[in-house]
Amino acid sequence: MFPQLSHAKSSIPLIFLLLLSLTPLNAASAHSVKISADIGGTLHIEPNDNPQAGQPAKAWFALTRKGGKAIALKDCDCRLAVYAEPHTPQEPPLLEPPLKPVSAERYKDTPGAEITFPKPGAYQLALTGKPTSGESFKPFELKFQVTVASGSQNIPQTPQNVNQTINNQAVETQSPPLPLWAIAAAVFATLGIVLAVMQKRRR
The missing domain is CATH 2.60.40.3340 (Domain of unknown function DUF4426)
Structure with missing residues (x-):
């Protein structure tokens, strides 16, 4: 042994x-x-x-x-x-x-x-x-x-997706145009204030 x-x-x-x-x-x-x-x-x-x-x-x-x-x-x-x-x-x-x-x-x-x-x-x-x-x-x-392990959640973007993303960002950064009635109301309101001030001064 x-x-x-x-x-x-x-x-x-x-x-x-x-x-x-x-x-x-x-x-x-x-x-x-x-x-x-x-x-x-x-x-x-x-x-x-x-x-x-x-x-x-x-x-x-x-x-x-x-x-x-x-x-x-x-x-x-x-x-x-x-x-x-x-x-x-x-x-x-x-x-x-x-x-x-x-x-x-x-x-x-x-x-x-x-x-x-x-x-x-x-x-x-x-x-x-x-x-x-x-x-x-x-x-x-x-x-x-x-x-x-689990892969990254980032989805690769195609050129079409990239262009769409850029366009969406551009739209978001641009403020929407004011409607015509809002511009007219602002003008009339300003004229009304000016006329009221002038009438007070004349009195």
Whole structure:
């Protein structure tokens, strides 16, 4: 029993070193690291890892193989699927945004995509990949949980809406013209006051 316990304790530092080698050195604490086979990945979403519904968000994946070498998109046959949570295993993905090479921080041409989440709530991003010819890492699947906040309530204005808004503001700032009878009444009232003053002076 004791030899087995000693062997288990001696393997703990090796496991820790493996996890450390798969973890990007500059990953922020807010970023969750996922490991599949011999690949580690960290999800980054711009801006500020705070996606909002209805607004495009730039997502990119920092992928590293065992030993810390980064994986570029050209070296990986990668696919991204977005699911609304909860979902069943047989359910088709809500979105399958195309992946494009992104250069960010110390990663060059890493897999990235622009995602517009349709509404607030919980989503799962599933990144699957296998090596292209000449590469030697194992096929992997990394799943990340993402919470999407409510988008801005500001509705984008078309040129027609902008012109209408400007015209409405112009109408509101202009005082409405006085009717003709009001002008005539004011004139007669002024003349009456002048005549009354003149008659008092004559007396």
